[in-house]
Amino acid sequence: MGVRPDMVEELGAPESQPELGRQRNWLWAVVAGSRQAKVGLAVLAFFIILAILAPWIEPYDIHTRVGPVYAPPSLKHPLGLDDGGIDMVSLLIQGGRLSLIVGFAAALVAMVIGGGVGILAGYFGGSTDVVLMRITDYFLVIPDLPLAIIVAAVWGASLTHLIFVIALLLWTTTARIVRAQVKSVRERVYVKRARSIGAGDFRIIFRHVLPQIGPLLIANTVLTVAVAIFDETALSFLGLGDPTAITWGSIIEFAFLRTAISSGAWWAVIPAGLCVALVIMGCYWFGQAIEDALNPRLRVSYLSPRTFRLRPLAARDGAS
């Protein structure tokens, strides 16, 4: 076995189908067309529903002691108890709630900043482009976590700060990818036609450019959610999260600080990390599926480095 012949065919995938952003219900088409997208969406939906229903489905109160410290898993408490004798299942459900809120909020803020910068730079070009992209380049190279640490350390620990710190780090990749796409959209015939009949920049951006880059922006945001949740656990672990909030990150932090390891209480550590990993994988599968639908060439490798960005890898201009 070597290079399979079908790969060569896949490389030359037909471009005749209409662009994704111009189709109605494109999201539905993506989900229906890909098993990967279905799995990813199912995982995400599971955790989101759990987070929404948290107050009603938590088996125990998260502030009440229900048994001995670090009690091992039992029938009544399938994942055991933590260092305060609190039920781990309830803690995980509650933690997921805040982790997801931080993840989605940070990704949304990053999407607005990154999308805005990308559209402005790509649409107006010229010196706007040069200045904005220079700034983006600097931010891209400066290592994320250390920057987040000093910003969070100076600002002080709170959930809102955490969201903005993470967003501040994650907009750069989005900005680069969006800019590349906008640059090509700007040259399309329908944009030129719109301009020739007198449409202003504002109208062109909102009516013609934004719908075009919609799918790309959403794919990117989904992938950013993964990074944001990952960063949340890291910052919380270093003591830069809200000390009173329960997140998956703080569950891991507390287990580390309060001798779960030497007590052999694996149940206080392992489930929280697995939840984080599952959500990240869900985001990854789903986001990747949208990207694949956007760019049939990428289907050759259903995992491509272009959007592979838990760590800042996607600095290349994919679509230009």
Place this chain on the structure above:
Amino acid sequence: MRGADYVIKRAGFAVMTVFVAITINFFLFRVIPGSAVSNMARVPRATSALRHSLEVQFGLDKPKWEQYVIYLKELFHGNMGISFTDRQPVTSNLRTALANTIPMVTLGTLVAILLGTLTGVLSAWRRGTRLDQVSTNIAIAFYAFPTQWLALVLLIYLSGVLPSHGMTNNYLVDPTWWEHVKDVLAHMTLPSLTLALTLYGEYTLVVRSAMLETLGEDYVLTARAKGLSQRAVVIRHALRNAMLPTVTLVALSLGYVVAGAILIETVFSWPGIGNAVYKAVSERDYPMLQGAFLVLTVSVVFFNLVADLLYFKLDPRITE
């Protein structure tokens, strides 16, 4: 000479990035109202004389731009201030820490590159098979696991087998040079292994997709048409070219190596620069934090520059 321009341009960018980082560093700590240093002068019940003397001591009575110039000048002379906690110069503290971090990080990264290249090439070669699926999914999982969590899991299961804390065994009496090296290596195993595992997933995915891209190129088809063996096609024609994007991506992931080092050193109490960051955060030791951020940024920028130049050297097609 080809591309003296290019070298100067990249080096210039690197220097500018470091400068931007220094400026961020300065403004974050000094200019934002209520920031660290001005808080120092706000001791409860402080007399105005004490407040004034503190302000003079830290140079806060001078105008901001003058403070900035002084900061730059001192930095240029290698003075990063005095640590709040141990009253030692930050520069010498960081030098020791960096000397401890480099071997651990290098070992981990090398193992990850070897392992990642191996599994990545195998996956791409046997694309679409069971082996590919299993290896890719394992890689995604390791890529999604939070670093500190992975470290804790290893700690739970291997702490009895391998040393899990610090860098040397303090109870070793008069070790010979060889015994010392063996001791340090044993202590290094777990932190390096954690780093290797978190990076391995990422590198596998990167190498795999780079390989898939080159396997679809015309020259690979030509090589096969010439009747070369599978091995020769994959290793001599595809892998060599696939190493090009890999070099860049590995270099770009260095920002993550740094972040990983912070989390890993915290878990294993490895006395390196990451642990220094953690301690500085928890003790609010701002001079150390600032210095560590700068050192980490400079090293990431430096390796990015190296990667840029290496890429330029490896790929004669680049003429820019």
